[in-house]
Amino acid sequence: MIRTVMVVEDDDAIRMVLRTNLEDEGYRVLEATTAEQGLVIVQDEQPDVVLVDLRLPGIHGLDLVRSLRATSQVPIIIVTAQTDSHDVVAGLEAGADDYVTKPFVAKELMARIRTQLRRSAQPEEGDEDLTCGPIELHPDTAEVMRNGEQIPVSRIEFFVLAELIGAKGRVLSRDHLLRKVWGYGNAGDGRVVDNLIYRLRNKIEDDPANPELLLTVRGFGYRMKA
Amino acid sequence: MIRTVMVVEDDDAIRMVLRTNLEDEGYRVLEATTAEQGLVIVQDEQPDVVLVDLRLPGIHGLDLVRSLRATSQVPIIIVTAQTDSHDVVAGLEAGADDYVTKPFVAKELMARIRTQLRRSAQPEEGDEDLTCGPIELHPDTAEVMRNGEQIPVSRIEFFVLAELIGAKGRVLSRDHLLRKVWGYGNAGDGRVVDNLIYRLRNKIEDDPANPELLLTVRGFGYRMKA
């Protein structure tokens, strides 16, 4: 299951660093530079975690935290340059779940994000069942099993498979997969998805030329067998 | 379900960018360069969202917003180069639902459009029932079933069928279908629709020569059996 992290941060450099690190961890990253933007995108995309810089142009980060908390249970982590404990306390009281102070250690931030994700994942009905016929996905270990035996898949292959199985039979367009797995950046690409599907089929299908699990829907995209 | 976005913008470059982005997201795009044009097309086509530039030649965008709001519930998003809050406030008071300021981040605009679409879609009865006699459409999988068995249809055939069944027995003109399914590009075409209907009948009718589901209304167009 691909997790989405929203970053509300106006400093381009810091945002870039965060994006890089988060993507390295396998998250999908959404970005906003203002509180207003952040609010809209959070409502629209429903990310799994939100990182908020307290010092934002216009509306203050604290107010964003309150607004978010008013309508959503999404875990909020404050990222602030101010070591001033007053701000941190105010942030937590406003409804934030955790905080880190700049300059932060990326690894630590990643750890805190995982913690928040784990916490928020519990109330849900466990991790969704990522199973499709003989194929079984273990998000914890990033392993793919087929008839109980592990088969090696690359990082991107894993995410594509997770996205497809998570969709439970619905057709996913190439665009959708590009956005969800590759991120917005690769918008203009050509046959990347097709190639990856081809490689996936070679790993999960008995007869890759006549797929029974990972099906093509001509003109629309791909889908897993229901 | 194909969503339609109307863009009222006189700047060719910006309009082009918007079109590209919107089409990438899977929307059908209508364009107008003046408020007058916009008003006519909106009434004619009933798009799902309207983007309005405030600075238009002739009638001001604000007046367009008022005119639209007087006769329609369509979500309106203002796109303006002016960060001046006065204009934005005036726009929202005139009946707009949201706004973005140029230069805008395409991603953000797309997100806001999705938000507006979701908001306006809620009052409807969820996914419509795309069924007509023995024919059943599954938008999720882009499949067409007939008496429970899947029959292969192409992308365009699927959309035409969806449009016809969605109209629940009403007659749809060739022009209507051309615009809704093919888009404006193929405006001047001749018998494309007839051809497609012919092919569809061969797939869904027991006796294609004596159609009982997909009926001809001479002089007007086609319709599904009620």
Add this chain to the structure above:
DNA sequence: GGGTTATGTCGCAGGACTGTCGCAGGTAGG
């Protein structure tokens, strides 16, 4: 009925879509 228009029917060719596979630059690990 005869003329006229609208629609049905069907084959064809160009093009769009997808599968397939090799290649090379990049990256991580040793």
Add this chain to the structure above:
DNA sequence: CCTACCTGCGACAGTCCTGCGACATAACCC
């Protein structure tokens, strides 16, 4: 530094789609 793997890219081939044109047929009007 070397190796193995990953990954995006491009090329080619096969399949299917689709617009077009031509003719046949049916509906309409006088």
